[in-house]
Each structure stands twice: as C-alpha cells, then as structure tokens.
Amino acid sequence: MDLYPAKRVEIIIESVMEGHLTEALVDAGVTGFTIVPVSGGSGRSGQWSGQGQVSRAGGMVMFVCLLRPDRLQTLLDSVFPVLDRHIGVLSVTDTYVLRAERF
Amino acid sequence: MDLYPAKRVEIIIESVMEGHLTEALVDAGVTGFTIVPVSGGSGRSGQWSGQGQVSRAGGMVMFVCLLRPDRLQTLLDSVFPVLDRHIGVLSVTDTYVLRAERF
Amino acid sequence: MDLYPAKRVEIIIESVMEGHLTEALVDAGVTGFTIVPVSGGSGRSGQWSGQGQVSRAGGMVMFVCLLRPDRLQTLLDSVFPVLDRHIGVLSVTDTYVLRAERF
C-alpha cells in the first residue's frame, strides 16, 4: 500500500457556475472530481445561508479534485477563466494518494 | 497565476454552536469562511447520524477557512473559547491560494 | 494553544459502502471521523449527480478522519479491503491539530 504524492485542489464557487466549471474541467481532461454541498459562509460580500433558499443565485458548492502534480497547471489554466469574474476561492494542498494510476 | 502560501483551517463543531463560532470569527476579523453540512460521524462519544433528526442538538457542521499564515494566531485565539467546552475538532493545513489579496 | 502534527485522511466512497467502512474503521480502533454528504462528481465511470435520486446505488459520501501519524498504517490496513473492489478515492494530508490527546 504505497502512497504517491498528489495535489488536492479545493474550489468553492457559486452554484450557478457548477455547470461551467464542470465543463471546463472535463474539457481540460480533468475528469476526476467530487462536488460537496455548502450550506453557508462569509466573505467580502457578507454572510449568506442556504436555508429556505429557492433561487440558485445565492448558494455555493465545493469541488474537491485530486490529481497528479504534473497536471496541476492544466487544471489551473482551465479553471481560471471561470473563476476569474466570479465569486469563489481556490486552494491547492500537497497530499498523498493510493493507487496513483487513477489520477 | 501565482500561488501564495496560506493556511486551511477546518473546524468540525456541533450545529448549535454555528452561530457562536460565526460571531467569534467575524469579531476577530476573520470574515472568509465556508460552512459545509455534515451527515454523521463518530468520536469519543460514539457514533451519530443526522438521518431523520429534527433537533439541532445532535448534528455537526464543518467550517473551512482559508487565511494568510500571519492571521492564524488571531483565528485560533478567537475560536478556542468557543471550541473549548464543546464537542469538536480543529485542524490546520498548509496550502496555497490564488489571488492572495483576498485573504 | 500548541498545534500537534497529525494526518488528515479523506475517503470518497460509494454511499452503499458507508456502513462497511464505518465498521472497518471502528473495528480497527479508528473511532474519530466525520461523514460529509456529496452531491455529485466525475470519475473514470463518468459524471453523476445525486439530484432527484431515490436509490442509494449512485451516490457517494466523504469520510474525513484526523488521526495521530503513528495510527495511519492501521487505518490504511483496515480501509483497503473495503476500498479495494469499490469505487472511491483516498488521500492523506499532513496537518496539525489542537488537543492532541483526542486523536
């Protein structure tokens, strides 16, 4: 059970952009990611909460993407145009994965 | 697209403390964080699950907070009194972010 | 408020395996973990979304487990048989925690 170095990219972005970001990732060949729901938060534009919300306008989602270190730049290049004008944050963390051939 | 070092603080805490922790963070000037729902878990006090629960007493939430390394101490100082007597765990991970001016 | 080194293990696995994995972890003495709902994703088997799904067959969940570095191997040994034949990814990240005695 060896562990291999990888990158964990976490992107928190507006719900309305979920489809765009998915497309951008898949187009860039980044086909492994997981989407986690988000229930609230706070940023420069103040606090928000998803409670009782019907519109998708206010909400956010979190993408978690594990990938080989050498693919990081491809991911960043494809994500940046989507993230650029929109509300959201991105972080990149060093991590280790099992079964490196999957990433 | 440069990446800047940052800290990723993850706090898993009882749902009833969501409001307190939010206030503590905002009071300490930590205004960027995201709240993720949690559906179950296990700890020293045994396993729990949010399924079918009406009361907020049993549930937990996860705060994810990205911030500049030099602001970490402020965050810890403001969070500790809230976390202290309550159920919850906190972890701090080194990470990298885009657009450092936002944090 | 000292911080102690720890490992953050994140396992994204099919919902149907939630019970198995919980048992495997608890049996291995890993009793601290948190389960986060997942709303969609993409992998080698294509994209999926939990929207409107009634069956548990399609969904996934995320386990987040903080533990002392010396317990990592125990965890990996107990998780591997469950993860092996099933859809899912595992990552291990270096992190720091408060109150080390809890882990």
Add this chain to the structure above:
Amino acid sequence: MDGILALAQQNLLSPIILSFVLGLAAALVRSDLNIPEAIAKGLSVYLLFAIGFKGGANVSSHGADLELALALLAGIILSAALPFVAYGLLRLLTRLSVVDAAAVAAHYGSISIVTFVAASTILDSQGIGYEGYMVAVAAAMEAPAILTALWLISRARPESRQQDSHLWREVMLNGSIILLVGAFVIGWITGEEGKRQIDPFITAPFHGLLCLFLLDMGLVAGRGLYKAQRVVSAGALVFGITMPLVSSLFGLLAGLALGLSLGGVTLLMVLAASASYIAVPAAMRVALPEANPAVYLTLSLCITFPFNLILGIPLYITAAELVMAG
C-alpha cells in the same frame, strides 16, 4: 381497569402507534430505512403550524381570555416546578452528576409537542373535546424548566459561569416555540374564515402526516436504543417510567384546579408527563456542554416518549375520566 386495557389496546392498534412501532422495529433490525433530515424537519414544521393554527382558530371562536391567562400561568409553574421533582428523584434513583441530573430535569419539566399532538389526535378519535388554548399552554411550558435547571446548577456550583445571549436566544426564540405561538396567533386572528381557507391542508392529511413523523421518531428512537444499554442504568430506567407518572399527577391537580374539561385535564397531564427532545436538548448543548447528551436524549426519546405514547396516554385519559366522574 378494563377500560384502560381496552383503550390501551385500541391505542396500540391505531395507525399512528403502529407507525412508530414500525420505525422502532426497522431500526432495531438495522434496516437502512430512513427519512431524510429535511423531510423530518418539514413534517415537524407542518405539525407545529397545523396544531398551533387549529388551537388559535378554536380560541377565536370560543373566547378564552382569563381562562387562557390562568392556564398559561399554571403551565409555567408546572414547567418551572417539575424539574425539582425530577432532580430529587434522579438523585435518589441514579448516580448521575449534578450537571447531568439537572440537564435531565430540564427535559422533564419541559414538554414534547409530538406527545401532545398524539394525545389530542387520540382524544379527537374518542370524541373527547378539549380547550383550544392548550396548545398555547404547551408553548408556555417549553422554556421555564430550563431556567430551573440552570438555577439548580448555579446553586450546586456557585462558580459556574454566566450564561450569554446565545442561550437566551436558543431558549426564548427557539424556532419551534416561535412557529407554534405564531401559528396560534394567526389562527386566533383569522378565526373561522382563515380556518375555512386552509382546513383541507391542516386537517385532512394531519393524521397521515403524523404517522410518517412517528415512523421517523421510531427510527430515531430505535437507533438511540442501541446505545441505551451502555448509557442508562437500571435506576435511570425506573426514573424514565416513574417520572411521567408522578408528573401527570401534578398535571391532573392543576387541570382540576383550573376547571378544565376532561380533554383539557388529560392534555395537561400529558404535557406534564412528557419530556422534551427537540428544544431542550439543543439548549442544553449550548448551556451545559459538559452534560452528557446520551443520558438525556436516551431517557427522553427512547424511554419516556414510547412509554407515554403507548401506555401513558390511555392511562392519563382513564385516570382523568375516573377522577372527574367521581
């Protein structure tokens, strides 16, 4: 005696009780049957809204000013006083710490709205009337017990820290109290005309939705019972069954003193006998994080709630009937 048994059996064989039993059984055999959290919360919103509204509409057509004020007062006193009884009984029967005992006591002074709803549904199906304002009494009884519990602790541990504003908000502005009182007021203001408009929503499907809610509660209670052995001593178990019986006597006396109808007396007994498992647990996590939630949740949800639902309610009806007939 025959009356109780017949009533208990009839109760036991109603869809609402059997739905609860189904949930309990499914959880105990560890089926994956579950009601999503959002649906459970939605059902509780529905029940609180419907029961509050119906109570208010009833008051609007029957009037209740002084009577209502006195009943509220009696409810508040009961809620504030019963924790002393509970605390004493707990110290007698168990080895719980001061904090744990006080936390449990708060639950038993406060009330369980679903037990109240189940009881009023059973009264309806028996054709026994009751005062519409009893739902306001239920709301009034939610919080005072918490104050008594905090006082019990501050007496035992004078150094304990001051409670902050979060606690007060948790206690007084708790969502379920606001919704129940709000719906009551809406029902009162809009009266018969309002009732006519939303009646097909709050009356026709009520019984069935209560079944689903009790199914969910059975599931949650059944899951909790797994942990019960480790957490609940024999003494605590005895408490979980004795306390509602004792409390119901206080409810009975208060109901008679207020001159309530048979149904009203029964409901006051039920309120006194029931223990909170939604609002008070949340308040306790804020106010007394060191109290062990497994103790109070298990007692309230896994012992006292099923006891009241299955045996308690028929017992209280029969007792009220006997006393009021005599």
Add this chain to the structure above:
Amino acid sequence: MDGILALAQQNLLSPIILSFVLGLAAALVRSDLNIPEAIAKGLSVYLLFAIGFKGGANVSSHGADLELALALLAGIILSAALPFVAYGLLRLLTRLSVVDAAAVAAHYGSISIVTFVAASTILDSQGIGYEGYMVAVAAAMEAPAILTALWLISRARPESRQQDSHLWREVMLNGSIILLVGAFVIGWITGEEGKRQIDPFITAPFHGLLCLFLLDMGLVAGRGLYKAQRVVSAGALVFGITMPLVSSLFGLLAGLALGLSLGGVTLLMVLAASASYIAVPAAMRVALPEANPAVYLTLSLCITFPFNLILGIPLYITAAELVMAG
C-alpha cells in the same frame, strides 16, 4: 378609498399574509426558525406545477387561441419594455453603476410567480374570475427583460464580452419556466378529466402550502433586511416602491387594450408590478457577475415583494375595479 382600506385590511388579516409576516418577524428577532432548503424547493415545485396545471386545464375548457397569443405578445412586450423605465428611474433616483442599474432593471421587467400566485388566491377568495392563460403570460414574461438589460449594458459598454451558451440555457431552459409551461401544457392536454384526477392534490392543500411557502419567504426576506441598510440607499428604497406602481399602470393599460376581465387586468398589473427573485438573480450571476447581488436581491425580495404582497395587490384590484367600472 374605503374599499382599498377594507380590502387591504382583509388581505392583511389572511393566513397567507400573516404567515409571511410571521416569517419576517421571526427572522428579525433572529430566531433559529428555518425551513430546510429542500422543503422550500419542494414547495416551489408544488406551486409551479399546481398553478401551471390549473391554468392549462382552465384554457382547455374555455378555449383561448387568438386571445392567448395576443396576451402572450403583450406580456413579452411589457417584460422587454419595463426595464427601460426601471433603468431610467434608477439613474434618476440612485447612483447605481450602469451594470447594477441594468441588473435591477432586469428584475423589474421580469415577474415574481409567488406574487402572481398570492394575487390569484386573493382573487379566488374575492370570487373574482380571471383568464386561465394568465399563467402562460407569466411564464412568457420571465425572460425578455433579461435581454433588454444585456442590451442596455452592451450599449453603454460596447467592449463587453459576448454571452455564451450557458447564459441562454440559464435564461430559456430555467427550471421554473420549464415546469410552469410544462404543467400548463399537461393541464391543457388532459383537461377536465386530468383535473378531476389530481384535483385533491393541486386544489385542496394549495392555500395551506402557500402559507408555508410565504412563511419561508418571510424568513428569507427578513434575513436579507439585516443587510438592507448598508446596501440600499433612500433613493433605491423609493424606487422599490415607486417602480411597481408605475409598472402596474403599464399592466393596466395593456390589460384594458387586450380586453381582459377584471381579474385578468389585475393579474397583468401584478405581473408588471412584481420583480423576479428566483430566475433573474441566477441569470444575473451568470451574465453579469460584476453586478452586486445584494442590491438587486434586497430591492426585489425585501422591498418590492412585501410591498406588493401587503399593499400592492389590494391596490391593483381596486384600481382595476374603478377603471373598469368607470
């Protein structure tokens, strides 16, 4: 004048308005009362399906071909034209940037389906009939305003980038439009026979479920009001109240020109006067991310929506009555 006041009071004291007020009050005192997101979305699916279906079934029994086409056309023109009025008024009354003003204008050209539903419920309870196809007009008015807003910006900033396919999907295939139109078509196809089958679902509990939805909207609007002071200037506030009044006049003229019934004219006034807070905000996040959502959401949801719900609707009914009687 007495008529308006009586109607306003009667409206104010109905369960639906009081439920909204309850939600607003609970949020303002910062209670933790909340409706889970999934339940709120489920309620909106129900309302859209029911209102769409009923409209379609109504058209199927009364027929509407040319009339319907003309009304749709009028709705599209209103939706496309009103943003110009809104934009002008905003530039006059506020210092909002071009982008912010255009984004707000898009909201006011488009419509709020809950305001429409509330108005038709009030008409029903007044016994005032209306054309079943008005719900199709509502659907037709959702999107055109967005195009006008984008045109306003592209005129002011010729360098602004081309919109991509995502925006068009967001605008034209928006879930609420599809559901409303789809249910309308289903109602139209299945007619009386279909209505008979699902009537106990779409009619009987409608009023009560609308109460719960408005309770939720009160909660959301109340939370939004916390931020309102910082975001909304006095000028914007004036806009949020003046604009619906101005728009309703356009609606009135269009309704008279189309020869609609009293109820139909009122509903067209309501559609013109209402501002979107579900579909357009989402489209704006995609199309104009640089516009400040706090501005348009606060204006639409926290100012104009409550105004229309509480005062606007009785006003529009009375105005239509006066004009059509005269």
Add this chain to the structure above:
Amino acid sequence: MDGILALAQQNLLSPIILSFVLGLAAALVRSDLNIPEAIAKGLSVYLLFAIGFKGGANVSSHGADLELALALLAGIILSAALPFVAYGLLRLLTRLSVVDAAAVAAHYGSISIVTFVAASTILDSQGIGYEGYMVAVAAAMEAPAILTALWLISRARPESRQQDSHLWREVMLNGSIILLVGAFVIGWITGEEGKRQIDPFITAPFHGLLCLFLLDMGLVAGRGLYKAQRVVSAGALVFGITMPLVSSLFGLLAGLALGLSLGGVTLLMVLAASASYIAVPAAMRVALPEANPAVYLTLSLCITFPFNLILGIPLYITAAELVMAG
C-alpha cells in the same frame, strides 16, 4: 387492436405519463429543473407507505389467507426464475460479461414498485378491481432474483468470494421492502377503521404526488439517457424491450394458474415485466462491485421503465382482457 391503441392513447394523455414525459424532455434539453434528493426520497416514502397500507386494509376487509400464501409463493418463484430467462436472453443478444449479464438479470427478476403503482392507478381509473394483497406479492418479488444472480455467477466463477452479512442486510432489510411490508401489516391490522383515519392522506393526494414522483423519474431517466448511447448496444436495447414482454407472459400464466381477477393478472404481468432500479442496483453495488452500473441502470431505468409505463401497461391490460375473456 383498437382497444390497445385507445387504451395506449388514453394512458399516454394522462397527467402521470405526461409528467414523466415532461421530466424526460426537460432533462434532454438540459434544463436545470430538478427535484431535491430529499423530496424525491420523501415522495417514495409516501408512495410505499400509501400503497402498502391500502393493500393491507383491502386484505383486512376481504380476507386472503391461502390465496395470499399461494400468490406470494408464485411471486417468489417468478422472481427467482426470471433471471435465468434474462441471463439466457442477454448471452444471446449481447456481449455482456458473465458478471454484467447476471447483474442485469437480477434487476429483471426483481420488480419496480413505481411501475406497479402506476399500473394500479391506471386500473383504478379504468374501474378494474384487483386483489389487495398484490402489493405483498410485489414485496416478496424484490429479493429472490438477487440470489439467482449470485448463484449464476458462483457457477460461472467457482472461486468467487463468499458474500458477507452486509449483503444480506442490504437485500432482506432494504428500507423499501421494510416500509412496504410494514405499511401493509399496519393496514391489515387497523383495517377499515385505520383506513378511515388516514384516508384523506393516502388516497386524495396520491395521484398528484405520483405525478411529481414520475416527473422526477423522468428527469433522472433523461439524464441517464445521455450516457445511454455509449453504454447500451443495439442488442441490449432489444433485450430491454423484449424481456418485459417475455416476462409478462410468465406473469400471465402464473396469474391464470392462481385464478386471480383481471386486475390481479394484469398486476402480476406488470410485476414480472418490470425491472428494479432502487433496491437491486444498491444490492449489486455491494455484491458485485465489478459489474458496470451504467449498464444495468440504463437498461432498467431508461429503457424498460419508460417502455412499461407508456406502452407496456396498456398492452398487459389488453392481453389479460383478451385471454380471460376467451
């Protein structure tokens, strides 16, 4: 023949089928219309509870002991036997691996409860009666097919590993089976009196809630169809349509042998013809993780389910009518 067409057309133009078609269409044009997961699960809890309860209450008033036992036995045999047919047909028509073919076979031996519900709703609206215990037969047919599939694999691959306790829990204590059987038993125990209490909940809104559930299924099936081309070969497609026809013949024979009523025979045909897409897929993920879920989900949910819903049910009714009249 005219009968079938008329029936098919009438079926096609009913609100439930059109709601499914609406969902399908919305997903195919890639609208963002969606039903939250919690609401979809809540709807399925409702449908299972209501259909189980109604069946039980019906049995309680008509009695069914030996008949019921024989029908259950027939259902179990059908469920256990049909996977052999399916497996053979798949090996003939497709190049699926042993594991994939066995996994698909398990789905077709088991049943789809929504197809059953839709069929009984259509029978109701045609005024065709059926045995109340058919819902118990449905429950009994959920699991046996899984055992056959596992046996098929263990025969082909004797080295395959033993199944553990998790699988048995997944199969036998599956939430939907427990709920269906539990509600059936509750209906049986509480009978007419219980039915009277919760009838406005389980009967009046049933049709409408089924529409919303089918809308959701249309959305899910439509999203699945996107992947269908890549996954499903022409042979598999033929299987997805032929298999229900073949199975329904077995159901017809079994129904005639049991001496069921016209409605009962039709429902047994529907059960035999339908393929699971809730319980069996989850069991397959546990038992046969190496089987490709895209294959069995696409076949069951995107091919066979729509086929049965739209064409199959009218066909089975007509076939049963012809045979039983002859």
